[in-house]
Amino acid sequence: MLLSVKTQLKLNFKERVLMSKHAGIARFTYNWGLATWQSLYKDGYKPNQRLLRTFFNNHVKTNPDLSWLKEKGICQKITEFAFENLGDAYQRFFKGLANYPNFKKRSKSLGSFTINSGGKAISVGGTRVKLPTIGWVRTYEGLPHTSTTKFTISERAGNWYISFPLEQELPKPSVKVAAVGVDLGIKVLATLSTGVVFDNPKARDKMKKKLAKQSRQLSNKVRGSKRYLKQKLRVTKTHKRTSDIRLDATHKATTTISKNHAKIVVESLNVKGMMSNHKLAGAVGDANFYEFRRQLEYKSKKFGSEIVFAHPFYPSSKTCSSCGHVQDMPLAVRIFDCQSCKISLDRDQNAAKNLEKLLV
Numbered sequence: 001m002l003l004s005v006k007t008q009l010k011l012n013f014k015e016r017v018l019m020s021k022h023a024g025i026a027r028f029t030y031n032w033g034l035a036t037w038q039s040l041y042k043d044g045y046k047p048n049q050r051l052l053r054t055f056f057n058n059h060v061k062t063n064p065d066l067s068w069l070k071e072k073g074i075c076q077k078i079t080e081f082a083f084e085n086l087g088d089a090y091q092r093f094f095k096g097l098a099n100y101p102n103f104k105k106r107s108k109s110l111g112s113f114t115i116n117s118g119g120k121a122i123s124v125g126g127t128r129v130k131l132p133t134i135g136w137v138r139t140y141e142g143l144p145h146t147s148t149t150k151f152t153i154s155e156r157a158g159n160w161y162i163s164f165p166l167e168q169e170l171p172k173p174s175v176k177v178a179a180v181g182v183d184l185g186i187k188v189l190a191t192l193s194t195g196v197v198f199d200n201p202k203a204r205d206k207m208k209k210k211l212a213k214q215s216r217q218l219s220n221k222v223r224g225s226k227r228y229l230k231q232k233l234r235v236t237k238t239h240k241r242t243s244d245i246r247l248d249a250t251h252k253a254t255t256t257i258s259k260n261h262a263k264i265v266v267e268s269l270n271v272k273g274m275m276s277n278h279k280l281a282g283a284v285g286d287a288n289f290y291e292f293r294r295q296l297e298y299k300s301k302k303f304g305s306e307i308v309f310a311h312p313f314y315p316s317s318k319t320c321s322s323c324g325h326v327q328d329m330p331l332a333v334r335i336f337d338c339q340s341c342k343i344s345l346d347r348d349q350n351a352a353k354n355l356e357k358l359l360v
């Protein structure tokens with residue numbers, strides 16, 4: 001499941017000019033490559049993207065008449081990608097999957113460009129992204145906290161957008177781990193007895209702040225007015241985005257868990273009881289326990305793993321996973337310090353280990 005994120009950039013005039021320049025250079029490079037490919041082919045040569053790229057770097061970029069290609073502030077990685085893109089277009093054509101590549105025209109759109117960092121991970125998150133050479137750019141929406149090696153920036157109807165693939169957080173081991181206990185948390189999404197922790201997406205906190213602000217603004221508007229309607233639409237949009245971020249994180253976690261483990265034990269939390277504690281209600285609602293377990297249930301069927309629900313009164317948090325001693329563990333206490341064997345470990349980790357033991 002490879003997802004991608006696309007969102008609008010928040011650019012000032014100078015930044016818009018810079019983006020247009022990049023798109024222009026990407027288009028020029030692609031078209032130069034296509035024209036050169038065609039003329040070489042006519043003369044009986046068999047061109048390829050690497051050959052063209054090398055020639056371009058050594059003989060075209062160095063042409064003083066084309067010095068704008070190497071202007072200060074222009075990310076040179078975009079021309080690399082233009083050749084990759086051209087090579088792909090030819091590959092698709094050769095395989096009969098697409099028509100012969102066309103020249104890129106500047107008609108409806110200023111176009112796009114892609115920065116490929118060559119395997120070097122660039123971190124993303126919140127409302128800013130640091131692009132190589134170009135530097136910081138801002139987005140309107142909060143982005144999920146992740147990293148990527150490839151960005152595409154494109155223009156449509158006067159707006160600029162950034163998109164990048166959302167890669168899986170964990171590599172998939174080929175052999176299934178026999179058994180795992182899953183502790184669903186408040187501080188984190190889930191903790192596994194194997195030591196893997198699925199964090200809550202941090203982008204959500206920002207969205208929640210935004211939501212609170214937008215709701216406050218809504219209450220200041222005159223009901224039924226145009227401004228009220230507009231603000232109401234903003235609130236709906238933010239709500240949707242917040243739940244999308246949560247759902248995305250939950251899907252990633254439940255897929256990884258059910259795909260990579262033969263047997264899964266998950267607690268049957270007394271969610272209702274926890275919800276009645278007002279301080280926790282928000283956080284628990286957020287952690288979407290019901291949805292998490294629902295997904296685990298159907299995905300374990302899909303991936304052929306077995307799922308077991310622990311009894312709601314099984315004291316997974318209060319029992320020492322090392323010696324079995326049972327002690328009181330108020331929710332605020334994050335570390336399990338065993339009063340009997342003196343072992344000390346993370347509360348959720350201890351609970352996950354106890355859940356795993358139910359299988360043995």
Ligand SMILES: [Zn+2]
Pocket residue numbers: 320321322323324325338339340341342343
């Ligand atoms: Zn102990």
